[in-house]
């Protein structure tokens with residue numbers, strides 16, 4: 001039997017085995033092709049579509065690990081919100097969140113020089129062709145004045161006093177908002193104060209009355225206070241009586257939105273309410289013009305600019321870093337953030353060099 005060719009049934013079995021093997025191989029090849037094709041689609045399909053599906057899943061759902069990754073991608077804040085917000089309000093008593101947000105904000109802000117959300121928007125410009133600014137004024141941006149170590153948006157009374165003393169001893173002149181405007185508009189040359197600076201305080205914290213006012217009063221320094229009337233009387237914030245006393249002491253009181261909202265997230269009507277109602281309440285309470293706006297979180301869009309223009313606002317301050325100049329669009333004036341954790345040397349470096 002050895003060496004004799006296989007008999008017929010054996011050949012048949014071998015033939016069918018080979019055929020089955022071939023089909024198996026073909027099937028595996030086909031399956032592999034299909035599967036890699038699916039991966040290809042997965043990789044290039046628009047991510048938002050996947051995110052939308054995932055967003056229907058309740059947060060913390062234990063179903064898929066992958067969904068968490070996708071959701072966290074969605075939750076990542078957009079760069080425009082990271083670069084220019086001013087800070088969370090004090091009512092956000094979660095200190096961890098407060099510090100983490102502000103760190104992102106201000107560590108990058110001076111370098112980033114924040115491109116405005118609404119760059120190129122139709123709005124009045126002071127001069128059509130950019131040239132070297134004739135007027136350049138540091139507008140210092142303060143918030144809360146109290147003791148809160150580690151929080152860069154809060155400055156201690158001792159440090160504020162040290163800075164005010166420095167300004168006084170080195171011939172700087174904190175000016176009123178009216179003087180600032182006349183300087184920017186080139187009307188103040190005859191009586192231009194020496195080394196003008198504008199001191200601004202955002203949000204209307206009660207410590208501005210209790211701590212900042214007496215320190216500034218020592219040198220008869222005026223300041224500009226941007227308040228959200230919807231926050232007035234709330235814990236940690238000024239009441240109208242205190243605001244009136246600040247006003248009588250030479251502080252200019254101007255609007256910062258009714259409720260300190262993220263304006264670009266609102267409809268045109270909601271934005272108009274936030275901006276106009278804040279102005280109305282300040283004007284009614286104090287009997288003054290309140291037509292210089294300050295963007296909450298430094299955020300604005302084309303709608304914001306149109307509302308300001310349509311309703312006759314004169315200027316608006318951002319959180320973009322730099323000196324305010326006569327070359328900047330009037331609704332995009334820059335300021336200098338004062339980091340409450342920095343020492344006097346860093347503060348001095350933020351001021352313009354004088355001969």
Ligand SMILES: [Zn+2]
Pocket residue numbers: 086087202203256260295296297
């Ligand atoms: Zn604010």
